[in-house]
Amino acid sequence: MRIAVFRRAHFNAAHRLYNPAWSDEKNQEVFGLCNNPNYHGHNYELEVKVAGEVDPVTGYLIDLKDLKDLIKKEVELRFDHKNLNLDTEEFRNLNPTAENICFVIWNILRSHLDERYDLSVRLYETPRNYVEYPA
Template sequence: MPITVCRTEHFNAAHRLHNPAWTDERNAQVFGKCNNPNYHGHNYNLTVRLTGDVDPETGYLYDLKRLSDLIKAQVLDRYDHRNLNLDTEEFAHLNPTAENIAVVIWQRLRPHLDARLGLSVTLYETDRNFVEYYG
């Protein structure tokens, strides 16, 4: 019977939402304050969910300490206290919207997990704004 385990982590990062193909006016109109040329930051909350069947030998779906270590290595060490636009290769040419950040995080985690496990990522940009990605 499938079950889901979750791990929540936190990181801080700055970014600027900007489309270089657009005029400054259009960027300001679409992205508003998030287009600030001097960037702005968020205190992101990330929840990673794994879904599958419990291993009858261990009683685990997945060892949550291993999941914590994986998130640290693939996400926190890479994005925490960084400017996503300037300090990361993933967002050098990809607009770091919450949607895109969630997809990139999912893509970084997926290769390290058994294919039998369902993976989803929920990224809270604020307490009221969040995105979910299921792959």
């Protein structure tokens, strides 16, 4: 039987959208308030979906405690209450847009999950704005 399980998590982080190759004026034009030189924060909501075949012995697709612990260790502890631009290696040279954050999280989690699982990540930057990978 093929099924999907979901785990929700959250983290709070600050960031600034900025392209160092552009002038301050161009950055302001493109990124607006998100280009604040003093940064700004979001309460990110994360939804992780793992899909695949249920193990006939355990009845689990994946142990949700293991998934919870993975998300806590690899995402929440890494990004929660951090300035993404300044405090994380992942965004030192990558603009921390919601799209890029989502993709980075997907890559981190993918590297720790067995290939038999399909993985998708949905990241809410605000209650009305979210991104998902893969699309």
